[in-house]
Amino acid sequence: MSKACKSCSSANASGGCSSGHDPKTCGTKPEDEKIASTLKRIKHKIVVLSGKGGVGKSTVATNIAMGLAMAGKKVGLLDVDIHGPSIPRLLSLGDAKPHIEPDHMEPVPYNSNLFVMSLGFLIPDKETAVIWRGPMKLGLIKQFVRDVSWGDLDYLVTDCPPGTGDEPLAVLQTFGPEAQAVIVTTPQGVAVDDVRRSVTFCNQLENPVLGIVENMSGFVCPNCKTTHDIFNSGGGEALAREMNVPFLGRVPMDPEVVRSGDEGYPFLKVQGDTPTGQALAKILGPILALDA
Amino acid sequence: MSKACKSCSSANASGGCSSGHDPKTCGTKPEDEKIASTLKRIKHKIVVLSGKGGVGKSTVATNIAMGLAMAGKKVGLLDVDIHGPSIPRLLSLGDAKPHIEPDHMEPVPYNSNLFVMSLGFLIPDKETAVIWRGPMKLGLIKQFVRDVSWGDLDYLVTDCPPGTGDEPLAVLQTFGPEAQAVIVTTPQGVAVDDVRRSVTFCNQLENPVLGIVENMSGFVCPNCKTTHDIFNSGGGEALAREMNVPFLGRVPMDPEVVRSGDEGYPFLKVQGDTPTGQALAKILGPILALDA
Numbered sequence: 001m002s003k004a005c006k007s008c009s010s011a012n013a014s015g016g017c018s019s020g021h022d023p024k025t026c027g028t029k030p031e032d033e034k035i036a037s038t039l040k041r042i043k044h045k046i047v048v049l050s051g052k053g054g055v056g057k058s059t060v061a062t063n064i065a066m067g068l069a070m071a072g073k074k075v076g077l078l079d080v081d082i083h084g085p086s087i088p089r090l091l092s093l094g095d096a097k098p099h100i101e102p103d104h105m106e107p108v109p110y111n112s113n114l115f116v117m118s119l120g121f122l123i124p125d126k127e128t129a130v131i132w133r134g135p136m137k138l139g140l141i142k143q144f145v146r147d148v149s150w151g152d153l154d155y156l157v158t159d160c161p162p163g164t165g166d167e168p169l170a171v172l173q174t175f176g177p178e179a180q181a182v183i184v185t186t187p188q189g190v191a192v193d194d195v196r197r198s199v200t201f202c203n204q205l206e207n208p209v210l211g212i213v214e215n216m217s218g219f220v221c222p223n224c225k226t227t228h229d230i231f232n233s234g235g236g237e238a239l240a241r242e243m244n245v246p247f248l249g250r251v252p253m254d255p256e257v258v259r260s261g262d263e264g265y266p267f268l269k270v271q272g273d274t275p276t277g278q279a280l281a282k283i284l285g286p287i288l289a290l291d292a
Numbered sequence: 293m294s295k296a297c298k299s300c301s302s303a304n305a306s307g308g309c310s311s312g313h314d315p316k317t318c319g320t321k322p323e324d325e326k327i328a329s330t331l332k333r334i335k336h337k338i339v340v341l342s343g344k345g346g347v348g349k350s351t352v353a354t355n356i357a358m359g360l361a362m363a364g365k366k367v368g369l370l371d372v373d374i375h376g377p378s379i380p381r382l383l384s385l386g387d388a389k390p391h392i393e394p395d396h397m398e399p400v401p402y403n404s405n406l407f408v409m410s411l412g413f414l415i416p417d418k419e420t421a422v423i424w425r426g427p428m429k430l431g432l433i434k435q436f437v438r439d440v441s442w443g444d445l446d447y448l449v450t451d452c453p454p455g456t457g458d459e460p461l462a463v464l465q466t467f468g469p470e471a472q473a474v475i476v477t478t479p480q481g482v483a484v485d486d487v488r489r490s491v492t493f494c495n496q497l498e499n500p501v502l503g504i505v506e507n508m509s510g511f512v513c514p515n516c517k518t519t520h521d522i523f524n525s526g527g528g529e530a531l532a533r534e535m536n537v538p539f540l541g542r543v544p545m546d547p548e549v550v551r552s553g554d555e556g557y558p559f560l561k562v563q564g565d566t567p568t569g570q571a572l573a574k575i576l577g578p579i580l581a582l583d584a
Contacts (some may be wrong), residue, residue: 051375051376053347054344054454054478055345083454083455083457084343086482162345188553191346197375223516224516229547230547258482258523259524262482
């Protein structure tokens with residue numbers, strides 16, 4: 001009997017299921033079936049996670065999505081960072097509004113390969129503090145998968161809120177064990193402490209970890225070219241070794257990354273030939289290989 | 293009729309309260325009375341907030357608490373960052389365990405003036421991912437105020453998790469409108485967007501904002517001494533002006549802050565004479581003035 005059948009009202013004591021349901025969807029509600037049919041059309045689900053905020057998760061997620069789209073893939077970028085939805089700004093889509101129909105929403109097209117959905121599109125103004133309680137958040141996250149017309153995608157890249165709480169749990173539970181995690185950290189010990197818990201979190205939920213990205217790893221002085229490890233160095237790589245997950249690479253600090261984010265043009269698109277751009281491109285390798 | 297009386301079962305239609313309760317505690321449960329009696333012994337409640345993670349909130353909270361203790365005040369430092377409790381590491385208290393009695397917990401003494409409580413003290417190991425749901429978090433936060441024997445304090449400095457969700461809401465609701473917020477941001481636009489919502493959040497809850505701290509504001513190359521605005525510059529100060537709240541000051545980036553945090557000695561104690569130490573000390577001025 002499939003896992004789903006166990007919770008179905010037609011399941012019987014001997015372990016059989018008398019309903020004649022498809023075992024894959026047996027025991028699920030209509031809304032779960034809608035989610036399942038949406039997910040079936042998305043080949044690879046990439047979830048960008050971090051135990052700690054402010055490590056550059058949204059920047060990494062945006063640049064992964066952009067890089068995949070530049071490689072000719074059909075890509076969705078889903079921003080479920082409810083308290084700080086920054087993807088619209090990072091892509092100069094701050095004033096965009098998704099087209100909303102009674103039973104579905106259209107994601108906002110960035111170009112012919114990249115489609116975006118974010119709570120940022122739905123908040124009335126930039127000052128509003130969204131005081132969501134847990135259950136509302138879960139509902140919203142499910143809705144973003146269920147009611148958005150993603151269509152056929154090679155990749156859906158999801159930018160999670162930081163931590164190991166309600167929201168990343170809802171994301172991984174909605175996507176199921178197929179979703180693969182990219183975990184972002186900065187090198188300092190205080191960040192690595194939090195991010196270690198993200199790896200355990202994925203293990204507990206049985207979601208594979210594609211690897212760890214060490215962001216803000218060293219700063220090269222633009223004037224004298226010396227390197228300074230402002231947030232220390234090597235913490236992400238050491239954590240990958242310790243937790244036995246792949247290390248995807250180090251991304252050096254670059255004021256241009258911050259500027260490009262604030263001004264809303266994706267760094268990888270315009271600065272791909274810098275050391276930081278090349279580091280971001282290298283991270284794409286194992287993700288592109290999933291669809292080779 | 294006091295606000296509390298409105299929800300009391302003894303309140304009558306004409307607006308009076310027939311119970312003879314103290315209007316200040318009328319309508320409250322015994323556990324709320326315990327919280328009220330704890331809070332009565334704490335002169336100033338400082339809550340350190342940010343709409344965005346990774347902006348240095350815990351570092352600012354720790355150094356404010358340390359600075360107040362160094363000025364001779366009795367200080368409690370409460371870490372309610374449930375997913376990433378970093379205060380124990382920042383103070384080299386990683387192996388400390390609070391003394392627990394059936395009806396209360398003793399905070400961990402850092403020295404004779406500074407007492408600390410953090411979820412980090414109660415998590416079994418450094419790998420455990422704490423998958424708390426909303427209501428559990430609220431219970432834990434109330435418990436940290438209700439059941440910790442803080443005693444008589446001049447200040448209780450509380451380090452909140454990022455965002456404007458369940459946890460900061462629970463903290464401000466538990467402390468009430470007396471609690472004053474210190475809001476931390478980094479200068480870049482993407483952070484300021486999130487932090488603007490923190491100011492609105494405090495306004496909605498009618499908690500006064502003591503001011504905004506602009507952290508990671510410029511990096512001075514230790515080699516050639518040129519200044520680089522890695523995360524841009526001035527965003528926190530501009531936000532303070534826009535939202536009509538005080539600006540407490542800019543704290544420059546300094547790799548020593550990261551190192552001192554990872555190694556667990558409070559920066560302000562050992563590096564107080566550096567530009568970053570002086571900037572942190574300046575922020576203390578208006579907070580110390582509350583108890584003058």
